[in-house]
Amino acid sequence: MKRKIDAINLLPSADRLSLSQQRVVERLNIFAIVLVVLTIIFVGGVFGYQFWLKEQKNNLLSDKKKLNLSLSQFDVQLGLQQNLRYRLKLVSQLLSERTNTVDNLTNLDDVLPSGAVIERLDIQGTNIDIEGRLTELSQVAELEDNVSRIRKNGSYKEVNLGSLNKRNEGWPFKIEVVKNED
Amino acid sequence: MKIEISPKFLFPSLAIFISLILSIVIGVTQYRAIKDLRTSVKRLDTENKVLKNKFLMLSSLDESNIKEQFAYAELAIPSEKNIPYILQAFRDAVSKANFLVKTFQFSPGEVSSESIFEDKNKAVEKLPLTAELVGPSDELNGLVKALENTFPLFEINNVSFIKEGNSLSKSRVELKLTTFYSPPLPEEEQKNAKLEQLVMSEEETALLETLVTFSRPELKRRTGGGLERRTDNPFVF
Numbered sequence: 001m002k003r004k005i006d007a008i009n010l011l012p013s014a015d016r017l018s019l020s021q022q023r024v025v026e027r028l029n030i031f032a033i034v035l036v037v038l039t040i041i042f043v044g045g046v047f048g049y050q051f052w053l054k055e056q057k058n059n060l061l062s063d064k065k066k067l068n069l070s071l072s073q074f075d076v077q078l079g080l081q082q083n084l085r086y087r088l089k090l091v092s093q094l095l096s097e098r099t100n101t102v103d104n105l106t107n108l109d110d111v112l113p114s115g116a117v118i119e120r121l122d123i124q125g126t127n128i129d130i131e132g133r134l135t136e137l138s139q140v141a142e143l144e145d146n147v148s149r150i151r152k153n154g155s156y157k158e159v160n161l162g163s164l165n166k167r168n169e170g171w172p173f174k175i176e177v178v179k180n181e182d
Numbered sequence: 183m184k185i186e187i188s189p190k191f192l193f194p195s196l197a198i199f200i201s202l203i204l205s206i207v208i209g210v211t212q213y214r215a216i217k218d219l220r221t222s223v224k225r226l227d228t229e230n231k232v233l234k235n236k237f238l239m240l241s242s243l244d245e246s247n248i249k250e251q252f253a254y255a256e257l258a259i260p261s262e263k264n265i266p267y268i269l270q271a272f273r274d275a276v277s278k279a280n281f282l283v284k285t286f287q288f289s290p291g292e293v294s295s296e297s298i299f300e301d302k303n304k305a306v307e308k309l310p311l312t313a314e315l316v317g318p319s320d321e322l323n324g325l326v327k328a329l330e331n332t333f334p335l336f337e338i339n340n341v342s343f344i345k346e347g348n349s350l351s352k353s354r355v356e357l358k359l360t361t362f363y364s365p366p367l368p369e370e371e372q373k374n375a376k377l378e379q380l381v382m383s384e385e386e387t388a389l390l391e392t393l394v395t396f397s398r399p400e401l402k403r404r405t406g407g408g409l410e411r412r413t414d415n416p417f418v419f
Contacts, residue, residue, distance in 0.1 A: 091259055101330060
């Protein structure tokens with residue numbers, strides 16, 4: 001193999017090594033300087049960013065303090081509004097869950113013929129018991145028609161009509177209905 | 183052959199070594215601190231935004247309006263057991279349907295099993311009451327309607343209607359009712375309210391409009407605004 005002959009190769013071995021080391025040192029120096037500068041930039045950047053974040057945190061904390069102070073003037077409104085919504089929730093729950101007795105009573109018109117005398121009425125939730133008297137024979141037929149109609153339409157869970165027998169004061173009746181819950 | 187390493191290597195090698203070590207040490211130790219700081223800043227920023235919105239929302243609220251609305255809600259379910267108020271409301275509703283009260287009884291110790299709020303909401307206290315009334319037979323609907331549309335809210339658990347003697351117009355009505363009261367929210371819960379907890383929903387606004395139509399015992403204006411319950415003697419029926 002032919003060796004390349006240049007200026008270094010012409011030098012004695014010891015000097016040749018020294019010169020190559022010098023070149024490496026030069027390169028190493030440049031690399032070290034670059035690395036030191038980059039390290040300084042990196043360290044500065046890290047601490048600078050940290051400082052900026054701390055400043056931002058402090059500013060936000062002071063803003064929060066100010067906002068909380070401003071909000072404290074609305075403590076009365078805050079308490080009232082909270083209590084208002086809480087109470088409205090309870091009211092809404094009560095109104096939606098309580099039995100609507102007015103509707104139950106109004107719907108009795110569908111069951112009883114007009115002119116029927118109610119002697120006794122008992123409403124407990126959706127259970128309605130009625131004892132009464134019919135004065136005319138036409139009312140008996142109307143009551144039986146009504147009962148068979150409401151049995152079919154499904155608005156009542158249960159409809160029980162006792163037997164109708166003629167007495168001195170008309171036709172006493174007893175009917176028990178259970179409304180379907182809405 | 184003996185290889186001599188020049189001492190000139192020492193400075194750059196040391197500088198490189200120190201730079202690398204410094205970068206690694208600072209990078210590792212400060213990473214966590216910066217991450218925590220970023221999280222805190224983000225959290226504080228969000229909190230401040232919420233507080234700002236809360237501030238804007240609260241400053242847009244009309245205090246007298248809330249007081250008025252709250253008075254209605256508190257009339258519906260009072261914050262305390264106010265027996266004179268309940269009696270007065272009951273008397274007003276009953277007399278509206280031309281009924282007279284024969285007997286009236288509170289049963290504070292007993293709770294109807296028919297009643298709502300069964301263990302669902304411990305915050306609501308129930309106050310069962312029974313009453314015996316006499317009045318016109320054809321006014322039963324009116325009586326029930328008056329009781330269901332009055333403040334405080336009553337839940338009708340049982341109605342027993344009995345026609346008295348041979349009279350067509352006179353009847354006796356036995357009622358079992360429940361009325362409710364609920365203490366105010368603890369102060370802690372009020373202060374920690376989230377923004378969405380302050381904004382009224384459409385349903386709540388509609389409910390308030392419904393509540394305005396309810397009858398209430400005679401009220402007089404407070405000097406500082408709001409409504410006040412009359413607390414004169416309601417025992418005279």
